[in-house]
Amino acid sequence: MQSDGISSITITDGNIYVRSEGDGIDSNGSFEMSGGSLTVMGPVRGGNGSLDVAGTSVITGGTVVMAGTSDMATNFTQASQGSILINTGSQAEGTEITVTDASGNVIVSAVADCSYQTVLISSPELAKGSEYTVSAGNFTETVALNDYIYGSGSGFGPGGMNPGGDSNRFPGGPQNDERGGFPGKDF
Numbered sequence: 001m002q003s004d005g006i007s008s009i010t011i012t013d014g015n016i017y018v019r020s021e022g023d024g025i026d027s028n029g030s031f032e033m034s035g036g037s038l039t040v041m042g043p044v045r046g047g048n049g050s051l052d053v054a055g056t057s058v059i060t061g062g063t064v065v066m067a068g069t070s071d072m073a074t075n076f077t078q079a080s081q082g083s084i085l086i087n088t089g090s091q092a093e094g095t096e097i098t099v100t101d102a103s104g105n106v107i108v109s110a111v112a113d114c115s116y117q118t119v120l121i122s123s124p125e126l127a128k129g130s131e132y133t134v135s136a137g138n139f140t141e142t143v144a145l146n147d148y149i150y151g152s153g154s155g156f157g158p159g160g161m162n163p164g165g166d167s168n169r170f171p172g173g174p175q176n177d178e179r180g181g182f183p184g185k186d187f
Helices: none
Strands: 008-011 015-019 025-027 030-041 051-053 057-068 082-091 096-101 106-111 116-123 130-136 139-145
Touching (some): 051 057, 096 116, 116 130
Parallel strands (some): 008 030, 025 051, 030 057
Antiparallel strands (some): 057 116, 082 116, 096 130, 130 139
């Protein structure tokens, strides 16, 4: 979908919680976040994404935790703070999502109120050049944040994959998912 050049969503402050069966944050134009806290739980079915933006999606501040299906998982297109998109494999509702730094300090923590296969986490405390451990349910992976954006999917269902990440793949997760796709597999 192309941006309509008009629509936009801007978050500057506050605590926003979205529980979604369809797209969580959905803009036919742009999305910008400069502060506050944004939690999106869902969607759990394909054809939708936690973050669905037709144009640019920019994060310059605030904390984001999104958990949902891997079908249309996507990261921010621009960031001036750490943003991690990672395939966790199938995880159950009620599991904890945590990001810790190399010293074991908790940077972000949330309990998922939906089943999920991917998480998108962003925080001003995620510094470029550092390593972080992402844990979600029975999944754990250490991520080297060599740039502000780690993992850049743009739809993992039929019709699209843009794996990204430091090694030109969608980082983490199983070699095959329930649909026979290949998140986590090198290209």
